Amino acid sequence: MADGPRYLGLITGVFCGALVSTIILSGKIAAVAGATFPASIVLFPLTFLIGDVLTEVYGYAATRRAVWAGLISELLWIASYTAAAALPPAPFWPHQDTFSALLGQTPRIALAGMIAYVCGEFVNAYVLARMKIASGGGYLALRMIGSTVFGAATDTAIVLVIAFYGVIPAGQLLKMGLAVWVLKVMWEILALPISLPLVRWLKRREQIDYFDVGTDFNPFRLQR
Template sequence: MTEPMRITPIAADRVEAGRLRYYDIVMAAFVAILLLSNVLGAGKVAQVWLPGIGDWPFGAGILFFPISYIIGDVLTEVYGYARARRVIWVGFAATLFMAGMAWVVVALPPAPDWRNQAAYETVFGQVPRIVFASMCAFWAGEFVNSYVLARMKVLTAGRHLWMRTIGSTVAGQAVDSLIFYPLAFWGAEGWTPHLVVVVLFTQWALKVGWEVLLTPLTYWVVGALKRAEGLDVYDRGTDFTPFRARV
């Protein structure tokens, strides 16, 4: 019978990049979910019926965007802050490129016999203010999420993963929401200050709720990756500046 792979605690700066088997796959998953949640979910307002409340509208992107935070938790927990930081910068650059590409493609004059320009603009047209708010919120929120989780891991000596994942999401999503909604909608037509605050706290609570519900899955993925890599990375002595992409 094959013996289970031993998980070795190790400082983040002692990890050899060549021995990481699944880091690039997790990075690709993070970027893919980030881009798809922005393309497929951001522009649609969906509706569900809730008992005792009735019809309740919500932004469809909330179904999938929080998964990027969960993958961010997995990256930091398994591979350390520096490698999570690199992935955040890759995601930021990919989102910026996607926004620029969408603007160029929407702005191109359509062929005379192509009748779908209005629908295309509705789906892929992006308001610069909202794009700017989204980029700022993503960057700040993801780094807060990763920083809090990495520091808590050292302080708890690797115990209570649920506390770290939920605690980091509470902080990261709070920063994300506090930046995005005022920047994107404060003073905008149809958005009263009260509505901005209500939507801000509603979306924050829903995103944190997603993290709580998916905690068992997070445990399983983290455990499987640690066993596969044979490592348990701790950020002792890590430079936590967000302003670099090198590991």
């Protein structure tokens, strides 16, 4: 502990990398068994799982810093892509239109994704931290699932309403939202055999099991 948490920086880095990857994957809309959803669903729920791990082991304040670091990573990706797309292509490189079509994000979708991500992650972390205090640190699996239920619902509702309301029929939008929300929660449940041992291992290695008693839950405050 003298040198600070050993794995916090690594976990935050994976968190930011997963967020940037989901921006790229969200450019594809997949259809499975009649349900449609962004392809980012294969990875985005990992951010809720990592958020759970951060909050459970290191506390809400550590998750808060990771959320803002993730937002900065997203903004850096968008700025980098915009600059790269604006560069004139080499005469022998015929893929400019494909590059723009696959990686480009309309301002509305990009804005929706960032707002939804920030709100969803903070709801997830807040619910988990409060449930941990209320339960005395017990029922970890139920707390991780419960926080994801609320966080994923917040994220999904915001991104679909801001990005697609008025573009996709309301009935189809609701079906897509329910499918995405269920998939995110199922992702969390299926990952429990990995996430639960990981949390226990981190607590032993770091000798940290933070309870957010007295924590300021203001999302814009970077201290505890």
